[in-house]
Amino acid sequence: MAGVMETEEQARHRFQLELEFVQCLANPNYLNFLAQRGYLREKPFVNYLKYLLYWKEPEYAKFLKYPHCLHMLELLQYEHFRKELVNAQCAKFIDEQQILHWQHYSRKRTRLQQALAEQQQQQPQAPSHGNTTSK
């Protein structure tokens, strides 16, 4: 394994490339694309995916804008997952679940807001009941 000496410029460029690529892995459609073209079966590619795990370290992870990619990267280490990705339904399922999960906090927040709004509607009525009874 010959260690190629790269310049700092090249290293920085490679950094950006790998940053982009690892984040692209968050896209299930892209994963399906890679699977269907057989990239996920190639051993060098699998080794590359293992090498990319360095993005999990905090000093690298802080550059990731789409953190979902890390979970996908972890799943991609498993051969079964790579095999399943060839199916378009699998990718679609992942996409749907991913989007639903993405909306989780928004949904939770809107539910809380609704609950809060309902509570506030009830509260103004309660004191008025008390007023009418006292005569």
Next chain:
Amino acid sequence: MRKRGETVMAAAAAEKSTKEKLLSTLDDIEVLSRELIEMLALSRTQKLPQPGEDTDILELLVQRDKEFQELMQTAVEQGKVHQEMQALEKEVEKRDSDIQQLQKQLKEAEHILATAVYQAKEKLKSIEKARKGSISSEEIIKYAHRISASNAVCAPLNWVPGDPRRPYPTDLEMRSGILGNMSNMPTNGVNGHLPGDALAAGRLPDILTPQYPWQSADVSMGILPPHHGNDFGLEPPGHNKENEDDVEAMSTDSSSSSSDSD
């Protein structure tokens, strides 16, 4: 009569236990005394067939008696020695049980210590792990802001199906990055969710290339990717995750310890 006495004596010459010697001597005495009495009974009616036989028998009798007394003495001494031996054996038994007790306690202590050492090591490991993963809270908050503000981890509140925004880089974003512009990305309308994308044809002129924040790292930080040999075809260096420490602390010399209760 004499011959009988001699044969009995000859038998006693071999190594025999005190008890046997005693018994044989008693037999001799019995024989001799019977002879004497017979002789005395005979001498009433007839003369002695052999002169001096009575004195011989008497001498032998006295001799046997002396032997008997000596043997009794020896027997008494042997009895004493035997008693001492028994006392010592009891002592030995007591010491043995003491040693076994100590052994049990030692084993227990060793077990407890081994557990304690093991747990201490685990604790140290977790401390080390925690220390390694410590990040300043400010940085975490900054990061949290970044990923939330761009709607990367939480959907925008006004999102409806049909909204092109996604928790991953979209086709558009992918193509406008370095990767997208490096080689010819095969265009396939199935994967891209912007099928009628005018950008799908190729590159944008440089000034129009949108710089999405997910691509530009803060290069001035000087962080570089880990070095790797360019050949990913070979097996990556194996990280042996086996923790030999765990096995070493827990394996104690398992001798017969029947008590398993903690």
